[in-house]
Amino acid sequence: MHNVVIVGGGPAGLSAALAVAAAGAPVLLIDSNSRLGGQYWRNSVDELENQNEQHFDLATGLLLINAVKARKEIEVWSEAQIWSATNDEGKNTLRVIHQGKSKIVNTANLILCTGAYDRTLPFPGWDIPGVMTPGGVQSLLKGHGVLAGKRVVVAGTGPFLLPVAAGVIKAGGEVVSLVEANKSRRWVSSFIVILENLSKIKEAFYYIKTISQGKVRGQFGQAVIAAHAADNGELESVDIAKIDRNFKVKKVKNIKCDVAAIGWGFTPDTSLAGSLGCQQVVAKDECVVVWVDSNQQTNIPGIFAAGEITGIGGSDLSMAEGVIAGIAAAKFVGCKVEVLKAHRKRRAKRQRFANALIKAYPIKVGWQLWPNDQTTICRCEEVSLGDLKFSVEELGATDSRTAKLFTRCGMGLCQGRICGRSVVDLVAKELNVLPTDIDRISAVNRPIITPISLGVLAQGE
Amino acid sequence: MSQFEIQFTFDDKTISAVSGQSVGAALLAANQRSLRKTRFNKDKRGIFCGIGVCFDCLVVIDGITNQRACIIEAKPGMKVQTQDGSNA
Numbered sequence: 422m423h424n425v426v427i428v429g430g431g432p433a434g435l436s437a438a439l440a441v442a443a444a445g446a447p448v449l450l451i452d453s454n455s456r457l458g459g460q461y462w463r464n465s466v467d468e469l470e471n472q473n474e475q476h477f478d479l480a481t482g483l484l485l486i487n488a489v490k491a492r493k494e495i496e497v498w499s500e501a502q503i504w505s506a507t508n509d510e511g512k513n514t515l516r517v518i519h520q521g522k523s524k525i526v527n528t529a530n531l532i533l534c535t536g537a538y539d540r541t542l543p544f545p546g547w548d549i550p551g552v553m554t555p556g557g558v559q560s561l562l563k564g565h566g567v568l569a570g571k572r573v574v575v576a577g578t579g580p581f582l583l584p585v586a587a588g589v590i591k592a593g594g595e596v597v598s599l600v601e602a603n604k605s606r607r608w609v610s611s612f613i614v615i616l617e618n619l620s621k622i623k624e625a626f627y628y629i630k631t632i633s634q635g636k637v638r639g640q641f642g643q644a645v646i647a648a649h650a651a652d653n654g655e656l657e658s659v660d661i662a663k664i665d666r667n668f669k670v671k672k673v674k675n676i677k678c679d680v681a682a683i684g685w686g687f688t689p690d691t692s693l694a695g696s697l698g699c700q701q702v703v704a705k706d707e708c709v710v711v712w713v714d715s716n717q718q719t720n721i722p723g724i725f726a727a728g729e730i731t732g733i734g735g736s737d738l739s740m741a742e743g744v745i746a747g748i749a750a751a752k753f754v755g756c757k758v759e760v761l762k763a764h765r766k767r768r769a770k771r772q773r774f775a776n777a778l779i780k781a782y783p784i785k786v787g788w789q790l791w792p793n794d795q796t797t798i799c800r801c802e803e804v805s806l807g808d809l810k811f812s813v814e815e816l817g818a819t820d821s822r823t824a825k826l827f828t829r830c831g832m833g834l835c836q837g838r839i840c841g842r843s844v845v846d847l848v849a850k851e852l853n854v855l856p857t858d859i860d861r862i863s864a865v866n867r868p869i870i871t872p873i874s875l876g877v878l879a880q881g882e
Numbered sequence: 883m884s885q886f887e888i889q890f891t892f893d894d895k896t897i898s899a900v901s902g903q904s905v906g907a908a909l910l911a912a913n914q915r916s917l918r919k920t921r922f923n924k925d926k927r928g929i930f931c932g933i934g935v936c937f938d939c940l941v942v943i944d945g946i947t948n949q950r951a952c953i954i955e956a957k958p959g960m961k962v963q964t965q966d967g968s969n970a
Contacts, residue, residue: 453934455955460933465885465902538935548938550915550928557932557952565907566900569929654926655915679915690935800930800938803922834937834948839930872937872948 424449425750426515426526428503428693429534431459432736433728433743435485437532440747442494444756449526450489450497451517456564457486457497459536460556461736463563475563475588477624504873506696508721513697523877529723530754532746533694533711534739537687537729542784543798543806543843544791546648547683551656555585555684568592570680574659576600576645577684579782583628585682590635597678599632600661602668602685603782604642618774621737645683646670646791656681668787685784688842689730692867699724701865703858704732706779707842709865716760717746718753725750734775741768789850798847799840801833806847813851821848821860836867890960892941899956906932906939906951909962917941917951918965940965 425441427434430452441448450457458464462482476482489495501519508514515526539554546552553569555577561567572595575586586599615622632639644664651657659681663671691701691711699719700712711719711726718725727746728739745768748760792798794807812818812827821844824830830844831837837844841864849856885900892909899908906929909917916926918940930938934953942963943949951962 538931538933541931548925548927548930550917550926553929554931557929560932560952561907561910561929565903567903567907567911569910653916655928797925800927800936803920803925834940835935839936 423530423754424528425530425532425747425754426451426528427532427534428452428515429459429536429728430454430457430489430497430499431534431536431728431739432461432482432485433536433739433746434459434532434534435489436740436743437534437725437727437747437750438489438495439485439492440744441532441751442492444748444751444758446494446751446754446756448495449528450495451501451503451515451526452497452499453502455500457489457499458482460538460560462486463560465564465566475559475591477584477627502871502873503693504869504871504877506693506870508697508724511723513724518873518877530750531697531724532717532743532750533699533719533724533726533730534728534743534746535690535693535730537689537733538838539684540686540688540842541683541839542685542788542791543796543840544646544648544788545793545796546650546656546659548797548800549648549650549656550654551679552648552681552683555581555682558680558682559585559588562588562592568594569682570678571595572597572678572680574598574600574645574661574676574678574681574683576602576643576659576661576681577686578602578784579684579686580625580778581684581686583625583632586635586637587628587631590631590637596632596635596637598661598676599637599639600643600645601639601641602644602664602784604666614773614777617770618737621735621774644668644788645681646673648681649675664787666785668785669790670787686782687729687733688838689733690838691730691865692836692870694719694724694726694730695866696868696870697721697724699726701862703861705776706733706783707861708733709861715765716749717742718749723753732775733779734772735778738768738771738775741771786846786850789847792847798844799828799830799833799837801835801839802829802831804828804830809844809847810851813848818848819852821845821856822863824848831864834872836869836872837864841865888956888958890956890958890962892962893964897956897962903956904952905941905943905949905954905956905960905962908956909951916964919967921967924967942969
C-alpha cells in the first residue's frame with residue numbers, strides 16, 4: 422500500500438497521522454520544528470511534569486505526540502524544510518532539506534497541515550527591537566522558558582491575547598496593559614455556540630483568572646498605534662489610542678514598556694498548497710485559505726488539507742479536520758474506512774465556534790491611517806509607505822503586484838509573509854478601490870517555499 | 883531528557899543557554915534585544931515573529947550569514963555575531 426505524506430506536526434497533522442495509521446496505511450510525517458506539537462503544543466521536554474507552566478492543555482498534545490511516536494506505521498522527519506513542491510499529473514514532488522541533507526519525496530497522497538502565524542499590522546515603530554508578535558512572546562515562553570521582557574504590553578485583537586498575557590504573568594512578568602481593539606464580547610450572545618463548546622469557555626476563564634490575579638484589567642476599544650525607541654534604538658514606550666468602531670484614532674496616551682506583543686489574529690501559511698496548484702479562496706476574515714470539500718480534499722484528487730490553512734479556527738477545529746482528512750486520505754490509498762457522521766458533527770460544532778470568533782474580532786480599515794509616509798511597511802526590503810504611495814501616484818502602479826515590482830515591497834527573505842496582506846490593503850486604499858480576491862491570492866504566491874542557499878539549488882536533482 | 887547549561891559567544895560576550903534553547907531566546911534572556919542592523923537604514927532589529935517566519939532576527943553563526951536566531955538551537959562554542967547589513 423502507498424504511504425500518505427503529511428506535512429506539519431501540529432494539532433491537525435498529528436490527528437491526521439493517527440487516523441491514517443489506525444486505518445492501516447503507512448505515514449511519513451514531515452515537520453519543520455525539532456519537536457512535534459506545532460505552535461500550539463510547543464514544548465521544551467517530553468514529560469508533562471517537567472514543562473514550564475505555560476499550557477492550558479498540553480496533556481492532550483503530549484497524548485497525541487506520544488501516540489504518533491509509538492505507532493510503527495508513522496515515520497517522522499523533524500527539522501525538515503520543504504523548499505519546493507510541484508504537482509505533475511497527480512504526481513507530487515517535494516524537495517526537502519532534512520537535518521542538513523537534501524531529499525526528494527514523491528507521492529500521490531498528501532495531507533497539508535502547514536498552520537498559520539500571527540497577522541501583524543504596520544504602524545510607526547513596529548520594527549523597533551522589543552516590538553514582537555504575541556506568538557513570538559509565547560513561543561519564547563513555551564519552547565525556551567524565556568520571558569521576553571519585564572514590562573509587557575499585550576495588544577491587538579482576538580482571544581489569543583488572553584493566553585499570552587496569562588503566560589507573561591505566570592512567568593513573573595508584568596502586563597502593564599492588555600489592550601483589545603474590539604469593544605464588546607459579542608460572541609457571548611450565541612448561547613448555542615457556547616453550550617456546544619464549553620471546554621473553550623473553560624479555557625478562556627482559566628486565562629482570565631490568571632490575568633486578574635496579576636491585577637490586570639483588559640482595556641477594550643484601544644490599540645497600540647506607535648512605538649518609540651530609547652537612544653539605544655530599542656523599545657522604550659508605546660502610544661495606546663482609544664479607537665472608534667472603525668479603528669480611527671481618538672485619544673492617545675503613552676506607556677513605558679520593554680516589550681509590546683501585538684497581534685491581529687492569524688494568517689494561514691498556504692505557500693506549499695499554492696505551489697502544488699491547490700485552489701485558494703478568500704475567507705470571511707480576508708485570509709487566503711485552501712479550498713477543501715467535505716472530506717478535506719482539495720481540488721486536486723489525493724491532496725488533502727486540514728487545520729488553519731483551510732480557515733483560522735483554533736486547535737480543536739484543526740484536530741477535527743485532521744481526523745477527517747486522515748480517514749479520507751486512508752480511503753484514497755485503499756483502506757476500508759469511512760468518515761463517520763460523528764466526525765462531521767464534531768467539525769461542524771467547532772466550525773460554528775470559530776465563525777463566532779471571527780465575527781467578534783474584526784479588523785477595521787481605520788488601521789490604514791496609523792502608518793505615516795516614513796513608516797516601514799516591508800521590514801525585509803525597508804520599503805516605506807511613502808515609497809508605496811510614490812509607486813502608485815508617480816509610477817502609475819495599478820495594483821499591489823505592480824507596486825511590489827516597483828518598490829521590492831514583499832520581495833525580501835520573508836517573501837511577503839509579514840507585509841503581503843497589508844500591502845494589498847494599502848495599495849488599494851491609495852487607488853481608492855477595494856482589494857480583489859485576485860490581489861489577495863497573488864500576494865501569497867511563493868514559487869520557492871522557504872529561502873535556501875544557492876548551493877542547494879545548484880545540486881539540482 | 884535532562885537539560886544542561888551550555889555557553890556560546892555573541893560578538894565578544896559569553897552567553898549562557900539551556901540545552902535546547904534557541905540562540906535568540908538565550909540572547910534575549912541575556913537582555914540582548916538587538917541582533918542585527920538593516921542594510922539600508924542601519925536600523926536595529928531583533929526577534930519579531932519568534933517562529934522563523936519574518937527573518938528579522940538574522941545573525942551570523944560560525945561565519946554563515948542570514949541565520950534565524952529564533953529557530954536555531956544554541957550549541958556549545960558557537961560563534962554568533964551581529965549581522966551588519968547583509969555582511970557580504
